[in-house]
Amino acid sequence: MKFRDGMWLVAEGKRLEYAEEVYSINETEDGKKLTLLCPTMQIRSRGDTLNRPTLTVELEAAMDDVLSVQITHWHGALNKGPHFDLFPSGRPTVNANIQKTEKGTTLSAGNLSATVSSTPHTFDIRFHNKTNTHKLTSLQNRSVGLSYSPATSSPMQTSDMRNINHHILTQSTLSVGEQIYGLGERFGALNKVGQAISLWNADGGTSSEQAYKNIPFWMSNRGYGVFIDAPERVELEVGSERCCRVQTSVEGQRLKWYIIYGPSPKEILDKYTTLTGKPGKVPSWSFGLWLSTSFTTEYDDATVLSFLEGMRARSIPLEVFHYDCFWLRAFHWCDFIFSPAHFPDPASSISKLKASGLMNKVCVWINPYLGQASPVFKEAAEKGYLLKRKNGDIFQWDLWQSGMGIVDFTNPAAVEWYVGCLNKLFDIGVDSIKTDFGERIPSKDVVWFDSSLDPEKMHNYYAFIYNKVVYEALQKRFGKDEAVLFARAATAGTQRFPLQWGGDCESTFEAMAESLRGGLSLGMCGFSFWSVDIGGFEGTPDASIYKRWVQFGLLCSHSRLHGSNSYRVPWLVDNDDETEQGCSAVLRKFTQLKCRLMPYLYSTAMESIKHGLPVSVRAMAIEFPEDKTAWLCDQQFMLGESLLVAPVFDESGGVEFYLPAGKWTSFWNDEVVEGPKWVKETHKFDTLPLYVREGSILILGKEGEMRTTWDWTKDVEVKTFFPNEKSSFKLVDPDNKNLATITAVKEGDEWKVKGTDALA
Known part of the structure; x- marks a missing residue:
């Protein structure tokens, strides 16, 4: 203003x-x-x-x-609430x-x-x-x-x-x-x-x-x-x-x-x-590939099975399957009941899919709104669980869902009821929740159950309490460190309830760059974990855009294939091109690459949450604050402190990126480039600029690794890149226990790696 x-x-x-x-x-x-x-x-x-x-x-x-x-x-x-929950771990001395x-x-x-x-x-x-x-x-x-x-x-x-x-x-x-x-x-x-x-x-x-x-x-x-x-x-x-x-x-x-x-x-x-508040810890399985049904597509048990079998047939490791909005019945969002016409026995089908190993975990879409066609609307309305207007009416509008009301999380009884609905989902095999929406919260002509609250302040703050309720429900069911969301709305402090994704982007190179800028900006606000709709949400990506999104998305902390009115399984994008440059091959390569990077990625994540740092799409300036050019780079990012990633935003495969001072080694062919300098390269679809920083120590899984969670001390390769006296890497397991601390020590004219005794 x-x-x-x-x-x-x-x-x-x-x-x-x-x-x-x-x-x-x-x-x-x-x-x-x-x-x-x-x-x-x-x-x-x-x-x-x-x-x-x-x-x-x-x-x-x-x-x-x-x-x-x-x-x-x-x-x-009056200084009405809500107020940000400051110093949630205790106020330090000053x-x-x-x-x-x-x-x-x-x-x-x-x-x-x-x-x-x-x-x-x-x-x-x-x-x-x-x-x-x-x-x-x-x-x-x-x-x-x-x-x-x-x-x-x-x-x-x-x-x-x-x-x-x-x-x-x-x-x-x-x-x-x-x-x-x-x-x-x-x-x-x-x-x-x-x-x-x-x-x-x-x-x-x-x-x-x-x-x-x-x-x-x-x-x-x-x-x-x-x-x-x-x-x-x-x-x-x-x-x-x-x-x-x-x-x-x-x-x-x-x-x-x-x-x-x-x-x-x-x-x-x-x-x-x-x-x-520090970002919460996320389970190791969540770093694997997530596959969605997409939004308005037609799907049922048979569709889901065909997608999962298709991924296995192409050796594309899949960790989580996500059921988007239409797992629910039309006009019944969000009443937590699988559509009987499409999923007659969800508990049985989810159990069989997990037992088959086609995927390990299940996620479902929810939002905090209740369409009036569903019986749960009447129940929630009668019990006072919905936001009201000043005249006592329930606040309703026809934006999104017909006659929908908004769950009032300032009412403890409404929270208890909502958590009970979530528990019924957990009972049938759901492991994670996509907490969509929570942005269009009215601030005029409304009264919250807790009348001491200011509706203007509640507009943004609603995202915090909504995600907190769901995250803590997951923690209570599955364990403190096993909870993970896929959330869209956020305000200050919501980094405590990971993870967040970038929202509804278009299927274009321009939107891909916009999404990256969004992730970089959010990462500079203390959010460690972030994802994006691989392939873009709106529209149908052509094969070129899809494959470049795959490269970008699989090098984010979390990776999900998701769209609006078209599927995102690779064989439907390029008519099942089986060549090395086809969509399936590119997705397989980068999914397996992420599995191979898990010892580095997960250990980096555990260190990042201690300090409120972004794991991936980490702005260059965070690692190179003295480099004025690094502050300007918005088309590339760091994955942790060791890996530099430059997504390709052009059909030609051409990309220009900046390497700060020092020696940088190409992950693909060990070619060394000395910075600081701008570099131009052209890449086919099976690579992109991925460079390792001087002084880094990487612990990598074997080529073609298909698992996200495995014993990170076995069948690993320790690689050093121009080590120096600061070269060190702490390897931790999913329980955040220190497995090994690898350091570089100079002996004579050579650098030796120490601390690998625990590695096989």
Whole structure:
């Protein structure tokens, strides 16, 4: 939202008041908090203290290297929930102190400091490292304010605020060359400078400014991040109202955000996910290939069996079979009952499929909505489990499902009932849940069961509680570390309930690139696990697009073949081309490659969740923060810290990608390329640029490996790539037990590998 008309004028219909000076500073005895009283006029006489607003700025040490900043206008305004679940693993201790000098008052938390200038009649807060050698950002003149819309001409008008919108805004400075990343799964330019962004979950596909996963967190290439502690709609002007500032605004009487000092991206994400929660652990089987029925296709038991037998006949290892929406009866979504006409005995058929080894696990689609044609709608309505309008009616509309209602997860009884429905699915053999939707949650004319909650805040936050309910139900049934979702909607903290996938993309190269940018942005918000619809969701991919999606998708942390109105089994895409460049051969090669990479991939995943790092589609800048070019790369990614992947986005097979400094070894032929440099290559469908970083140690399974979970100490190959004193790899098993720590040690002029005694 823009509040000004250029530099000099206020936007039409708005009244702006800015904090013009710091009038007084109060500090707490424990040295952890400063409270600043900031009038909206420079106070030069006693009369200036009358008939004008003040803004209160509170600076508080939250944990080492993290400070909170809260701006409040009227303190008497209710601060309704929901509130983000912060420090879910406990709040760390903080080393905080306050120092006063002639230049100002400084609050420090660990290595992060905020200095409030002592210059009279100024508003100036600078954020920097403790030694003041690394300046991060600042709040300067006209950077903290409030707005009335429509514009008021007299304070008397604010006696009735029912038709006046009130916003709080901050503008933190952008330095020369500063770049901003994150803010959820955004599909446009990776660097957000120049963009206006509204953090409001929407079912808008992957090719617009809308996003399914709006995360109020961004990261700067200057060594800090900002988490906006606001579940409601947050509007950002990232260098797009004032080119040298990031403007953040919310409707209400207060705005709170946290500034997090790294200085490296890895350190920023580690501290951010300490604040909002570390990603959950996922089972090793979930890394294998998932196959879906697709959305609106016609399928039944026979179709499913034919797909599974077709995959086995082509030696394509399959881990999970997913039943999408139409496992349910039409107009009965989502009542948790298999369509009897298509699946007369689902428990028996699922049991037989598992026993046959055609697949190991089953996933089904659900959403948190109930169509009124189903008997469960009546049951839920009568028991008060559905969201209501202000007049007492159940909230219903015909968007998506006819007359559908929305499950009210703020009602504990509704949660218990919903979990009971899930347990019936688990009883018949379902192992995982695709938690679709959860974005189109109304915020007007609704009342939640918990009436203390603000409907505006519930719009985005619904994704958190919806996925939490299902994830914890899976944990309770299958074990703490055996739960896995396939979720679409998210907000801050939802990384705790993995995994998320990218939503409804088109079957084009352009959409494939959009999806990658979305995954990169989400990964820079503390989400470790991410997937994408291989082949694209909307439309029918031709063989070229399908095979390039396969390459990309199988090198994501999780991999699922899924579409809308067409199947995604490979033999139906290219008329069962049996050559080495055919769809089946490409899918077989990259699925088996992922199985072969499992010792590296799973161990990398377990290390990543400790620090809130993306496993795959890891932005280059996370690994190479000192390389300015790495911050610009949005068509390639790191798979862990050792493997660089550059998907091919062109029918010709041509691809251009960037290799940072060091020696890079082609995974396919051991050819070595010295970086930093841009490289152009042309690839057939059985390869893509896949390079191993200098200093890496890889533990690989045998060629043609067909299993996702196996004994990662047997039949493995240990490969080193220009080892050095930092070369080390910790191999863990699915129980997160350390199996071996492999290191490189220099003996004379040669490097030797140590720690392989446990490997056979």
